[in-house]
Amino acid sequence: MNLNTVTEVKRPTATDEIPRWREGYAYLAGGTWLFSTPQIATHTLIDLETLRWPALKLSSDGLDIAATCTIAELEQFQAPANWTAAPLLKLCCHALLMSFKIYNAATVGGNICMSLPAGAMISLASALEGVYTLWPQGGKPRKVSALEFVTGNHMNVLGPGELLRSIHLPASALEKRFAFRRNSLTHLGRSAALIVGTRSQTGEDLLLTITASTARPMQLGFDRLPSAGALRRAIDAAVKDADWFDDVHGSAPYKRHLTYYYAEQIRTELA
Ligand SMILES: Cc1cc2nc3c(=O)[nH]c(=O)nc-3n(C[C@H](O)[C@H](O)[C@H](O)COP(=O)(O)OP(=O)(O)OC[C@H]3O[C@@H](n4cnc5c(N)ncnc54)[C@H](O)[C@@H]3O)c2cc1C
Secondary structure (H helix, E strand, O other): OOOOOOOEEEOOOOHHHOOOOOOOEEEEOOOOOHHHOOOOOOOEEEEOHHHOOOOEEEEOOEEEEEOOOEHHHHHOOOOOOOOOOOHHHHHHHOOOOOOHHHHHHOEHHHHHHHOOOOOHHHHHHHHOOOEEEEEOOOOOOEEEEHHHHEEEOOEEOOOOOOEEEEEEEEHHHHOOEEEEEEEOOOOOOOOOEEEEEEEOOOOOOEEEEEEOOEOOOEEEEEOOOOOHHHHHHHHHHHOOHHHEOOEOOEOHHHHHHHHHHHHHHHHHHHO
């Protein structure tokens, strides 16, 4: 839709061209959410595309994803063979309610900054122990873990004018075994639950990441594979009644049920 309150679009080619933050400014990434609803409080968009950040950087430490990397670019990434958890990239890219237009325009950073429970890039980064680099205006860059970034439905730790610059997925997490489960009430709909388990290749551990069914990502770590009962009790202890996310994409009891159900499937698959 046309944003008829917007009177200016700034296109910085370097970060020092980003103006001092004022009320009414908004960063523009893929624009798939920004242009989907009126933005009555916004008069100026600051386009991040013109910064031309390289989308993906692979190193022995892992994968660095620019916030401006599109879902399509991430989906097409060819990972090294020893990154056994890399299929999660594609699985999460396909876990969005997504038209062709959203697939090609939406960015990884835009999805994370939206901080919706069904944000599949949040699921991906949380499950793969991601760390975000944030650039506060006028301050030093800071690092925040994917788990700590989202604080609630459509809420996160970004301060005014603070940019999400990049997402680092460590090689140690990408080399793990994984199991993935997702469900949505409607075909191609928003996720009601997206649950991922990961385990070291040789270790006894299990890391279970719960997303979409809860307002923010939740993670349970075990040194040894828990029993079915212990896993259920750990979910009960970690996720309080108010944490289950109730919306048109599924009631809280339904999402809780899916979470227990998939967590047990994941435990069995990774045993
Ligand atoms: C039909 C439809 C279906 C959708 N389905 C889903 C879904 O299933 N799950 C889901 O999570 N979302 C969904 N969305 C919402 C949205 O399209 C996605 O979250 C998308 O990934 C947002 O990315 P974008 O690059 O288009 O962000 P934009 O729309 O450009 O920006 C989104 C927000 O993030 C801010 N922002 C963007 N990049 C940065 C940055 N680097 N640093 C700081 N702030 C930044 C913007 O200022 C804005 O507030 C849907 C939207 C539509 C219209």
